[in-house]
Amino acid sequence: MSTLVTGAITFALGCYALASILVIVRLVRGPSAQDRVSALDLLYFHAMLVMLVLSIGHRNDVYFEAALLIALFGFVSSAALAKFVLRGEVIE
Template identity: 50%
Template sequence: MTPVLQWALPLALIMLALAMGCALLRMLKGPSAQDRVLALDCMALNGMLLMLVLGLHYSSKNYFEAALLLALLSFVSTMAMAKFLLRGEVIE
């Protein structure tokens, strides 16, 4: 691992954890349901990026597969929540 990567990866982990904390605050305090859904989607995105950085840090392919699975599940759940907020039902 290069010296730049040795200090960049822990810094990225800290920043992503901080971004997840900010999204959690928005999810808890959000003035509307749309803000809460957007904050939850942001948390899922930051979690996926956190897994990718951990995969780089530990040189493991398992983290990349878990990040892909999280990305797919968060996309589907965000679409379902958006459809529910728009129409009031998910399955027609």
């Protein structure tokens, strides 16, 4: 793998780590439940992107499957949390 690609992967992972730290701060200090739900959704998204970057770096397809599962569970949990925040119950 070339030096440019390795540097780009390292830079991307560093940016995602910094963004995830800022999202965790919002998750902890969020003034409302809606802020916490959106921060948790963004944290799932960052985890998916990190898995995709690692897949490119390690040249392994297993990471793509893990990223797909993270995206699936992130969407379902975000929908359930949004419904709970709006109505106070998940199952009607």
